[in-house]
Amino acid sequence: MSNIVSRGWENEIAARVARVAESLRSAGADAILISSNANLYYITSRVIAGYVLVTADGEVKHFVRRPVGLEGDTVNYIRKPEQIAEMLGSVPGVLALEFDMAYGDVLRLQAAFPGAKFVNGSAIMRAVRAVKSPFEIELMRQSGVRHAMSYKSIPHIFSEGMSDVELQVELEHRLRLDGCLGLFRIAGQSMELFMGNILAGNNADNPAPYDFAMGGAGMDKSLPIGANGTIIKPGMSIMVDACGNFTGYMTDMSRSYKVGEVGELAERAHQCSVDICKKISETARPGVMAKDLVALAQEMVDNAGLTDYFMGHTQKAGFIGHGVGIEINELPVLSARSKDVLVEGNVMAVEPKFVIPGVGAVGIENTYAITATGTECLTNMPEELMQLL
Amino acid sequence: MSNIVSRGWENEIAARVARVAESLRSAGADAILISSNANLYYITSRVIAGYVLVTADGEVKHFVRRPVGLEGDTVNYIRKPEQIAEMLGSVPGVLALEFDMAYGDVLRLQAAFPGAKFVNGSAIMRAVRAVKSPFEIELMRQSGVRHAMSYKSIPHIFSEGMSDVELQVELEHRLRLDGCLGLFRIAGQSMELFMGNILAGNNADNPAPYDFAMGGAGMDKSLPIGANGTIIKPGMSIMVDACGNFTGYMTDMSRSYKVGEVGELAERAHQCSVDICKKISETARPGVMAKDLVALAQEMVDNAGLTDYFMGHTQKAGFIGHGVGIEINELPVLSARSKDVLVEGNVMAVEPKFVIPGVGAVGIENTYAITATGTECLTNMPEELMQLL
Numbered sequence: 175m176s177n178i179v180s181r182g183w184e185n186e187i188a189a190r191v192a193r194v195a196e197s198l199r200s201a202g203a204d205a206i207l208i209s210s211n212a213n214l215y216y217i218t219s220r221v222i223a224g225y226v227l228v229t230a231d232g233e234v235k236h237f238v239r240r241p242v243g244l245e246g247d248t249v250n251y252i253r254k255p256e257q258i259a260e261m262l263g264s265v266p267g268v269l270a271l272e273f274d275m276a277y278g279d280v281l282r283l284q285a286a287f288p289g290a291k292f293v294n295g296s297a298i299m300r301a302v303r304a305v306k307s308p309f310e311i312e313l314m315r316q317s318g319v320r321h322a323m324s325y326k327s328i329p330h331i332f333s334e335g336m337s338d339v340e341l342q343v344e345l346e347h348r349l350r351l352d353g354c355l356g357l358f359r360i361a362g363q364s365m366e367l368f369m370g371n372i373l374a375g376n377n378a379d380n381p382a383p384y385d386f387a388m389g390g391a392g393m394d395k396s397l398p399i400g401a402n403g404t405i406i407k408p409g410m411s412i413m414v415d416a417c418g419n420f421t422g423y424m425t426d427m428s429r430s431y432k433v434g435e436v437g438e439l440a441e442r443a444h445q446c447s448v449d450i451c452k453k454i455s456e457t458a459r460p461g462v463m464a465k466d467l468v469a470l471a472q473e474m475v476d477n478a479g480l481t482d483y484f485m486g487h488t489q490k491a492g493f494i495g496h497g498v499g500i501e502i503n504e505l506p507v508l509s510a511r512s513k514d515v516l517v518e519g520n521v522m523a524v525e526p527k528f529v530i531p532g533v534g535a536v537g538i539e540n541t542y543a544i545t546a547t548g549t550e551c552l553t554n555m556p557e558e559l560m561q562l563l
Numbered sequence: 564m565s566n567i568v569s570r571g572w573e574n575e576i577a578a579r580v581a582r583v584a585e586s587l588r589s590a591g592a593d594a595i596l597i598s599s600n601a602n603l604y605y606i607t608s609r610v611i612a613g614y615v616l617v618t619a620d621g622e623v624k625h626f627v628r629r630p631v632g633l634e635g636d637t638v639n640y641i642r643k644p645e646q647i648a649e650m651l652g653s654v655p656g657v658l659a660l661e662f663d664m665a666y667g668d669v670l671r672l673q674a675a676f677p678g679a680k681f682v683n684g685s686a687i688m689r690a691v692r693a694v695k696s697p698f699e700i701e702l703m704r705q706s707g708v709r710h711a712m713s714y715k716s717i718p719h720i721f722s723e724g725m726s727d728v729e730l731q732v733e734l735e736h737r738l739r740l741d742g743c744l745g746l747f748r749i750a751g752q753s754m755e756l757f758m759g760n761i762l763a764g765n766n767a768d769n770p771a772p773y774d775f776a777m778g779g780a781g782m783d784k785s786l787p788i789g790a791n792g793t794i795i796k797p798g799m800s801i802m803v804d805a806c807g808n809f810t811g812y813m814t815d816m817s818r819s820y821k822v823g824e825v826g827e828l829a830e831r832a833h834q835c836s837v838d839i840c841k842k843i844s845e846t847a848r849p850g851v852m853a854k855d856l857v858a859l860a861q862e863m864v865d866n867a868g869l870t871d872y873f874m875g876h877t878q879k880a881g882f883i884g885h886g887v888g889i890e891i892n893e894l895p896v897l898s899a900r901s902k903d904v905l906v907e908g909n910v911m912a913v914e915p916k917f918v919i920p921g922v923g924a925v926g927i928e929n930t931y932a933i934t935a936t937g938t939e940c941l942t943n944m945p946e947e948l949m950q951l952l
Contacts, residue, residue, distance in 0.1 A: 180784050211755055220784040223753060223772040241770035241778070241787075242878045273667040276752060278683070280666035294667070343739040350732040355786050356757035363665060363752070364612060366600055368745035381630035383612040389630070395569050395609040396811025396889070397744050398630070422785025489631045500785070 178236055178244045183219040186309045190217060190302075195232035197298050198270065205229040206270035206295045207258070207283065212359055212500045213272065213299045215422065225258060229266070237261070256286045270295030274362065300361075304497055304505035305519035311543050311552075313423040314499070314521060318541060318552035321418035321425045324349045325555060328414060328431065332562045338374035338401035338412070339393060345372065345416055355419045361501045370416030371400030378413065378535035381489035385503075387525050388413065388535055389489060408434025411444075411534035412562065413527070418541075418553075426498045426523035427553035428539035431562045436533050439483075443528035444559040446478045447537030450526040451557070454495075455542055455549045458522075464512040468494055471526050472510075480528060487529040495524040498541055520544040521552070567625055567633045572608040575698045579606060579691075584621035586687050587659065594618040595659035595684045596647070596672065601748060601889045602661065602688045604811065614647060618655070626650070645675045659684030663751065689750075693886055693894035694908040700932050700941075702812040703888070703910060707930060707941035710807035710814045713738045714944060717803060717820065721951045727763035727790035727801070728782060734761065734805055744808045750890045759805030760789030767802065767924035770878035774892075776914050777802065777924055778878060797823025800833075800923035801951065802916070807930075807942075815887045815912035816942035817928035820951045825922050828872075832917035833948040835867045836926030839915040840946070843884075844931055844938045847911075853901040857883055860915050861899070869917060876918040884913040887930055909933040910941070 179187050194217065198206055208217055208226045215221050217228065224238040237252045238244055250261055259265055265287045271280055274296035284292055306314070324345070331344040346369045350356060358367050365384045373390045382389035382399045391402040406412060411432050418425035430444055450471045458467060471494055475484045485491040495508030498521055506514030506522060516522075525539035538557050542549040568576050583606065587595055597606055597615045604610050606617065613627040626641045627633055639650055648654055654676045660669055663685035673681055695703070713734070720733040735758045739745060747756050754773045762779045771778035771788045780791040795801060800821050807814035819833055839860045847856060860883055864873045874880040884897030887910055895903030895911060905911075914928035927946050931938040 210752060215785050221755070221772050221787055223774070240772045240774075240878065243770060271666075273670075274665045276663045277660075277666045277669035278662040278685070281662075296667070340740075343736065346739060346745075347732065347736045350735065351729075353782075355783055356735075357755060357786055359755075363599065366610070366746060366748075381632060383610050383629045385612070385629075393742075394744055394811050396604050397746055398610055422783050489629065 175243050175245045178218055178220070178246045178249050180219040186307060187217070187219055189307060191228055191234055192232055193302050194228045194299070195230055197302050198228070198230040201270065201293060201298055203230060203268045203270045203293050203298070204266035206298060208272065208295070208299070210272050210275055212361065216299070216303055216500060224252065225255060227258070255283055259287050265290050267291065268293060270298055272296045272299070300505055303499060305517055306499060306521050306543070307519065310423055310499065311521065313421040314425055314541065314543070314552050317418050317420040317423055318425040318427070318554070320352050320354070320420045321427050322553060322555040324352045324354065325414065325427065325429055329560065329562060334563055336406050338372050338377065338404045338406060341406065341412070342372040342401050345414065349416060353420050354417055356417065357419060358417050359419070359424070359501045361503050365503070366397060367399060368397070372412060372414050373400065373535045374404045374406050374412045375410035375534045376532060377402045377404045378529045379488050379531055387485060387491040387493070387527055388415065389486065406433055409436060409533065411436050411440055411530070411536045411559070413535035413537070415539060423500060424498055424502060425541040425553050426502060426539060427541060428525060428527070428537070429555065429557070429560065430536045430538065431560045433563045440530045440533045440536050441559060442478065443480050443483055443530060444536035446474060446480055447526045447528060448557045450474050451524055451538055451540050454524050455551060458516055458542065458544060459548045460516055460518045460544060460546065462516045464506045464508045464514040464516065465510055468508050468510050468512070483528040483530055485527060487531055494526050495522050497521060498523045516544050518544055518546050564632050564634045567607055567609070567635045567638050569608040575696060576606070576608055578696065580617055580623055581621055582691050583617045583688070584619055586691050587617070587619040590659065590682060590687055592619060592657045592659045592682050592687070593655035595687060597661065597684070597688070599661050599664055601750065605688070605692055605889060613641065614644060616647070644672055648676050654679050656680065657682060659687055661685045661688070689894055692888060694906055695888060695910050695932070696908065699812055699888065700910065702810040703814055703930065703932070703941050706807050706809040706812055707814040707816070707943070709741050709743070709809045710816050711942060711944040713741045713743065714803065714816065714818055718949065718951060723952055725795055727761050727766065727793045727795060730795065730801070731761040731790050734803065738805060742809050743806055745806065746808060747806050748808070748813070748890045750892050754892070755786060756788060757786070762789065762802045762924045763793045763795045764799035764923045765921060766791045766793045767918045768877050768920055776874060776880040776882070776916055777804065778875065795822055798825060798922065800825050800829055800919070800925045800948070802924035802926070804928065812889060813887055813891060814930040814942050815891060815928060816930060817914060817916070817926070818944065818949065819925045819927065820949045822952045829919045829922045829925050830948060831867065832869050832872055832919060833925035835863060835869055836915045836917060837946045839863050840913055840927055840929055843913050844940060847905055847931065847933060848937045849905055849907045849933060849935065851905045853895045853897045853903040853905065854899055857897050857899050857901070872917040872919055874916060876920055883915050884911050886910060887912045905933050907933055907935050
């Protein structure tokens with residue numbers, strides 16, 4: 175038997191529950207019923223099959239289907255969600271449900287709480303999770319250190335004549351040996367990724383269907399993203415953007431490499447990306463609007479005459495950064511139309527990247543925490559366009 | 564520019580569209596609007612960001628957001644789903660939508676088709692996809708050959724003193740080098756898995772929250788499944804159940820290994836699993852009910868006095884097999900209450916497994932295609948409890 179809240183997480187989970195309760199009160203909701211894995215992990219410190227009810231008063235009840243053997247005053251074992259209302263004895267007047275969950279599942283929950291009014295709990299949880307605690311940022315700091323350590327092996331695992339896929343497989347191996355959990359958690363159902371991507375040469379200009387910053391054709395039409403078997407040759411840049419999930423909390427980091435010489439345009443674009451990250455890291459602080467950081471980046475790109483290559487060439491991404499935490503696509507969103515205003519505790523990946531036709535992708539990506547007065551970079555390693563051969 | 568239907572897939576996709584149209588007519592639906600990645604891949608031969616409309620008359624229209632550069636008479640580029648009804652000029656009377664998609668997304672589509680009646684398109688597609696064509700079975704046959712090839716490396720990559728995680732990382736590396744795409748596609752939002760699992764010793768008896776046949780504590784509470792860092796020692800059995808997605812179509816296969824001697828009970832349970840697979844492979848054919856195969860397995864288990872260990876010990880799985888294809892959890896379901904009747908073209912993983920306390924998991928899993936007269940095993944390799952050391 176083990177307690178449903180993991181040892182050492184008790185105070186942290188209590189604070190998270192209090193924040194969710196406060197958000198429920200602001201939203202005019204009496205309770206939220208959580209059932210997505212990412213939110214269950216957030217609110218209990220573990221993934222369960224089941225539901226967690228948090229009320230606006232800060233009460234918590236766990237309704238568990240699996241695993242067996244969890245204990246605590248708040249733990250109730252159930253077979254089906256219809257038992258929850260029965261066990262509660264009364265139905266909350268306004269109940270938040272995760273509208274990002276399957277339509278069929280939400281309808282079933284709605285039927286199980288007759289008379290309740292339903293509001294979007296996914297939006298509530300997304301806003302709460304956008305502001306990380308020191309506990310969460312420490313987990314991301316740990317991921318960042320290990321993420322960088324794995325990347326430092328790249329010059330050693332690369333060898334002449336390798337394909338992008340071979341380099342990727344060797345890096346995946348390194349990451350996993352270094353403790354990467356492998357799983358890339360992505361909110362929503364439309365984005366799929368294995369363990370991140372390596373883009374070499376012109377494959378970076380192959381448009382993908384997914385809402386990632388970069389493309390690549392992939393190895394199969396069933397997963398059209400990333401490395402496509404390109405043999406890495408002199409004159410190519412290679413962008414590495416691989417999974418940094420070592421602790422349940424991810425960092426997102428990209429670094430770029432070159433083989434031989436890649437020309438002035440690619441070198442200049444890479445430096446522009448480094449400069450943008452530096453500028454954003456110096457500008458971002460609580461109260462700054464995300465869209466103003468995007469405008470700042472766009473201005474630097476336009477002034478450098480690199481507009482055509484920024485955030486893709488044949489197909490462009492609609493953002494230059496995004497929140498990161500349990501999932502890779504959290505708030506805030508760094509896009510031209512974003513309404514997000516930075517607050518202390520936001521953690522954001524900034525990825526001002528370029529695709530240079532005939533050369534490949536260049537640029538970097540760092541994960542920054544927003545502190546009381548500025549930013550802390552969680553992904554520290556050299557940023558230059560590194561020579562592989 | 565490339566055609567939306569991949570070269571060589573034209574006839575196959577036309578036949579799939581005809582089958583979907585037929586199912587729509589049976590369900591009394593005028594059209595289906597497909598937007599999940601697995602179903603988009605099924606109906607177009609590639610993943611896109613967008614929607615595919617198939618009518619009961621067998622007409623197809625593609626509404627694409629990304630990637631740029633797809634062509635064909637049926638391809639329409641859109642920015643948002645609200646444009647679809649506008650482009651069609653009329654709203655289907657009965658429209659099937661995927662009820663497994665997010666509640667918020669389904670509500671948005673419903674609002675975009677005012678006046679239509681909506682039925683569950685996920686159920687329609689699940690039933691269509693449960694019956695594989697010879698083209699699909701050939702892709703799975705190819706995955707099975709490569710899946711088995713990767714597993715054959717296991718005795719070579721194992722070394723004394725390894726942990727379950729280390730063995731898993733080395734097998735993942737082997738699988739990826741052999742062409743495994745890595746991604747484990749799972750229908751629904753509740754199950755998460757990286758690249759399959761290795762269970763060593765008593766970790767097999769750690770209950771997991773997910774609806775997989777076996778458990779394991781995992782390395783982190785954020786992903787509580789599979790290997791947990793157990794050092795592999797004499798007296799332990801090791802079960803390997805890793806990702807067989809080499810072609811977009813997966814095979815599912817488990818094999819078990821031992822270090823030193825594991826005792827009569829584990830040896831007998833393993834042989835019982837092999838015997839059950841053999842019996843099911845000889846019994847299954849079109850017209851047989853899935854639940855009768857489960858009853859047959861249960862009878863063999865009970866007669867062998869192995870009931871307490873079957874499909875888990877501390878926590879038991881509710882099924883002994885499942886359909887497999889683009890996703891790992893397709894129809895038919897092999898459970899005691901399943902209403903599924905086998906038909907030619909079903910492909911099912913059969914995994915009668917045991918957990919022996921103090922020893923570990925034993926047993927095998929094979930993927931079988933249902934032929935006109937019986938079964939074809941797609942995962943051919945030795946089935947005995949193999950000695951690692």
